[in-house]
Amino acid sequence: MEQIKDGVYFVEEGFRSHAHFMSDQNYSETLDCVVVACVDIVVLNPRGEILLGKRKILPCPDWYIIGGRMRPGESYEQTASRNIKRELGLHIEPQRFEYLCSYTSAWARREQPPQENGSHTSSAVMLLEITSEETLCIKYNEEYEDTMWVLPAEIETKTSPFTPIVKNMAFNVLVVMQSA
Numbered sequence: 001m002e003q004i005k006d007g008v009y010f011v012e013e014g015f016r017s018h019a020h021f022m023s024d025q026n027y028s029e030t031l032d033c034v035v036v037a038c039v040d041i042v043v044l045n046p047r048g049e050i051l052l053g054k055r056k057i058l059p060c061p062d063w064y065i066i067g068g069r070m071r072p073g074e075s076y077e078q079t080a081s082r083n084i085k086r087e088l089g090l091h092i093e094p095q096r097f098e099y100l101c102s103y104t105s106a107w108a109r110r111e112q113p114p115q116e117n118g119s120h121t122s123s124a125v126m127l128l129e130i131t132s133e134e135t136l137c138i139k140y141n142e143e144y145e146d147t148m149w150v151l152p153a154e155i156e157t158k159t160s161p162f163t164p165i166v167k168n169m170a171f172n173v174l175v176v177m178q179s180a
Contacts, residue, residue: 009075009076011073015073016073017071017072017073018072019071019072024112024113027112028112028113028114028117031110031112031117031119032117035104035120035121035122036069036119036120036121036122037069037070037121037122037123037124038067038068038069038070038121038122038123038124039067039068039070039076039079039080039083039123039124039125039126040064040065040066040067040068040123040124040125040126040169041065041066041067041080041083041084041097041125041126041127041128042065042100042125042126042127042128042169042172042173043065043066043084043088043128043130044127044128044129044130044173045130045132045135045149046129046130046131046132046135047149047151048151048152048177049149049150049151049152050065050149050150050151050152050155050169050170050173051065051066051138051147051148051149052064052065052147052148052149052150052155052162052166053065053066053087053140053143053144053146053147054144054145054146054147054148055143055144055145056142056143056144056145057111057143058107058109058110058111058115059105059107059109059110059111059118059119059121060105060107060163062162062163063148063161063162063163063166064163064165064166065125065166065169066083066084066087066088067080067083067087067123067125068083068086068087075094076097076099076124076126077094077095077097077126078094080092080094080097080126080128081093081094081097084128086141087140087141087143087144088138088139088140088141089137089138089139089140089141090130090134090137090138092128092130092134096128096129097126097127097128098126098127098128099124099125099126099127100125100126100127100169100172100173100176101125101168101169101172102122102123102124102125103122103123103125103165103168104120104121104122104123105120105121105123105165106118106119106120107119107120107121125169125172127173127176152170152171152173152174152177153170153174155167155169155170156170156171156174
């Protein structure tokens, strides 16, 4: 078993993932009936700034952190490693990610039709500190129209324009930084 801070990653011997891409109709029906498990990543540069991306797609077409859905059989760290490669083009070993916090979100709208049915996600948030060299290697995917690096204290303030989820993640980062 692979131990993480707030749980245990367990895969029974003989488990095989049967994950595959679903038709748009089947995926839409699934979104109506299940909570989607996600892993999001707070990426910190050497200056202690958090990477935010302005998403183009629902849910949350706003400033947000990097992340995405889990696949059956993946640990949080494995999902984070796969998502960081897909969204930023970085090859990061799973053991570099550290569990930060969890949250759930019920979104009023989603990308898949019928958009007004919304979706519900449950996310484990991982923390990743990257090097200056790694920041130069970032290649953003098509999901983001813009990006910025922001200090956690600037995000966490009551008057900042960021969503409550992003503010809460910044608060959690500040707690970790103060205890280090």
